[in-house]
Amino acid sequence: MAFIQVIPLWAMVRKDLQIFFSDRRAVIMSFAVPIAIASFFGSIFSGPSRTTEPAKISIIVVDQDQGTISKSITDGLQHDKNFKVTTTTLEQARDTVRRGRTAAAIVIPTGFGDAAGLALFSRREKPQLDVVFDPSRSTEVAMVRGILTQHVMEAVSKEMFAGPRGRQLVDETLNSVDSMPMPEDRKKLLRDMLGSVQSFYQQNQADPNAGSGGGLTMPYTVREEPMTAGSNIAYNGYAHSFAGMGIQFLLFAMANLGIEVLLERQRGLWKRLRSAPVSRVTLLAGKTLSGTIVALMTLWVSFGFAMIVFGVRIQGSLLGFIGVSVACALMAATFGLLVAALGNTPATARGVTTFAILIMVMLGGAWVPTFIFPAWLQQATLVVPPRWAVDGLDAMTWRGIGLSGAVGPVLALLGFAALFGTIAAARFRWEEA
Amino acid sequence: MLEIKHLRKSFGSLVAVDDVSFVVNAGQLVGLLGPNGAGKTTTVSMIAGLLTPDHGEVLVGGQRLAGDTDPAKRRIGLVPQDLALYDELTARDNLRFFGALYNLTGRALDEAIGAAMHLVELSDRIKDRVKTFSGGMKRRLNLAAGLLHDPDILLLDEPTVGVDPQSRNAIFDNLETLKRRGKALLYTTHYMEEAERLADRIVVIDHGKVVADDTVAGLQSRVAPVEDIGGVRANLETVFLTLTGRSLRD
Known part of the structure; x- marks a missing residue:
């Protein structure tokens, strides 16, 4: 029963x-x-809690270029809150990544800055930036790649629109427009644009306080709002x-x-x-x-x-x-x-x-x-x-x-x-x- | 008190028990003997309600035993061959649990525990955990657990396996006391001297069938003409071997 x-x-x-x-x-x-x-x-x-900083990704920068742009890129990465940056030689960088002590090494080769500057305005061959990474940390490497793009664009554009090396490169580019393999109407447009940039430089030289030295920056900012139980309640991963x-x-x-x-x-x-x-x-x-x-x-x-x-x-x-x-x-x-x-x-x-x-x-x-x-x-x-x-x-x-x-x-x-x-x-x- | 009628149980093609019938009266101890695999434990399991017979019936006080919760099961106590006790608990907690299965509570349960522990002479160890007990003490507690609810019928499946002579004799004394109190005892064992000492009747079972059901003297008289040597009667072991043969069993 x-x-x-x-x-x-x-x-x-x-x-x-x-x-x-x-x-x-x-x-x-x-x-x-x-x-x-x-x-x-x-x-x-x-x-991270509200009072502590997030864990930083450890990366290495190998600056073989030692130019204005490459130094600017390195400086930008060093001041990024997401990275802990060290600089060393290529051999040491490779060894450190192989041993898993760092997620990635960014190698800026000789001539990168000039080549990147020229490639910005013309169809010249784009220079290569090497990223040596630990394949077991692919998530971190994806983040490195994204943030690196931002810093390279900022450094190159800043130099090209405001720096002395940029002015030289604009002059060089203007002089070589005739030999570029592109239609005449396009060459004219490029000359006009580079001419405007030259005028921009001249105005900056006449009035240094005009505020021009920013280069390209991200055209937006992000406001992050974690959706937890309430606006004043932080996410608690222990739950x-x-x-x-x-x-x-x-x-x-x-x-x-x-x-x-x-x-x-x-x-x-x-x-x-x-x-x-x-x-x-x-x-x-x-x-x-x-x-x-x-x-x-x-x-x-x-x-x-x-x-x-x-x-x-x-x-x-x-x-x-x-x-x-x-x-x-x-x-x-x-x-x-x-x-x-x-x-x-x-x-x-x-x-x-x-x-x-x-x-x-x-x-x-x-x-x-x-x-x-x-x-x-x-x-x-x-x-x-x-x-x-x-x-x-x-x-x-x-x-x-x-x-x-x-x-x-x-x-x-x-x-x-x-x-x-x-x-x-x-x-x-x-x-x- | 306990009547077994034509019990049959098979496991697949193996017929473990085949048309087994016998009776155990009040105040009587019946020894159930048989070689390994003869069907003793299967028979006891069917009487205790652990197995459902394919055929036949178990009568307790004339009433047919039916179903898990049949109140008549309260009149049966089982002392399994295994030491069916919780080692982690004290003797008292073990008995409290087993008593509650028979709806014993409060004072009635405490009195039943006291009486059972007194009978098996373990009253002074009632608060000790079972894991601290010797093998003999566990055997006696195993017996006490089967007696808690004061059953009229006690099924004892090889209750002295692995105990020293002192504990075995203590268990024998307990069983004789129970017999005097009018309990009906069914006792399976491989030890012939135990059956010879305790049993009023012996049921010998082999290949699932009852091959003899008689008193010890009656069984001895069956084989006396062949085995009687020099005026000395054949012992129960000789009778057993005569009835069941000398071939080894699995």
Whole structure:
């Protein structure tokens, strides 16, 4: 008969909690390890605070040109807030990049400044700027490439429109227009433009305070606004990392609960349980309830630590946070039952579940945010419970979304719990030979 | 008290138990003997409700045992061959848990624990964790766990495996006490001297079938004409080997 018997049910829950707390070292480990790893990931993904500077990308500049433009480029890079710049020889630069001590080395070859200046106004061959980079740091190299373009354009245009070397190059270009392979009307236009630049130089010489020495600059500025719970609330990466690691470790804890059932079976304890007049529903409900309580404790202790130490706050709905947490814990507990139902031996179950959990939490965005995945994979991750758990906890903490943000994750997690529980009940081995 | 009628159980093509019937009366200890793989544990498992028979029935006090939550299961106590105890918990916490499975709570549970621990002479270790117990003490606690709810029938599956003579004798004394209290005991063992000492009747099972069901003296008389040498009666081991053969079993 499918009914729950209260006295055996609470006895099972109390017994499981007693066993959980009987090994103090294991208890400390099950709380301390997720906290330690989440703290580590949080420190990596938190980004800079409002009071600290962002981490700078280390680059090397090899200035073989030693001209006005190349020095201007080097100076611009050295004053950029994103870079930590050192200068050295080409050989040393190559060796340093090869050893992974710096992301990239920018090599400004001899004659680069003049060639770049001439190429700005004519169709002459563009000079080459070498970037030697560490292939394992491609993200940083992309950033280097973008910022480098800005500084080269600024340095070259500044010199070409305001500097003495620029004036010389404009004169040289004017003198060589006739020999350029282009139609006459285009040559005329180029002469007019360069003539205007010469006039510009002459006016600057007559009135040095006219304010002309800027060169080309970015025609816009960017105002960045992080979309967090509110305009005065900074993003706290620890909220995400504690959600992710919390889910990972409560899944591990519950898989262990399932393996404990297999061990209990090996030790003959399920013979005692099954010989008593206790319904199957009571036995499964007892395991689910004790698992849910342990999982909830694991998650809340982690978040409690994050709140006290790292200032993580529930910026959304407290009720929503509790709802998502309980749904997570229930899903994890039924996952444990699934392990107990499908596992043959504790050893094989441990290996398979470790693999399954790692895949699930990786796809669920517990390690790194899912936005770095390809679009198709981002959609595919909706079929793994940790994705919903992490999204739900993010929504209730740093995103500051109200109760409505918890509804979807809670329903999805309860759906997974129902699925796992149904499969576990159907496949559980009830006969004890 | 306990009546087994035509029990049959097969696992795939293997017939583990085939038409097994016997009776255990109140105040009686019946020894269930058989070689390895004969079907003893499968029979005990069906009586305890751990396995569902393909055919046949188990009657407790004349009532057919049916379903996981049949109240009649409360009249049966199981002492499994394994040390089915939680090592991490104290003896008291183990018994509190096993007692609660039979809806025992509060004072009734405390009294049941006290009585069971007194019987197996472990009262002074009640607050100790089971992992600190010796093998013999665990065996006695295993017995106590099966007695908590004061069952009328006790199923003992090789309850003395791996214990020293002192603990074994203590368990024998416990069983004789239970017999005097009117309990019906079904006892499986490989130790013939145990069956000879304790059993009022012996059921010998082989290849899943009952090959003999008699008192020790009755069994001895069956083989006496062949095995009786020099006026000394054949012991139970000789009888057993005569009934089940000398070929090795898996």
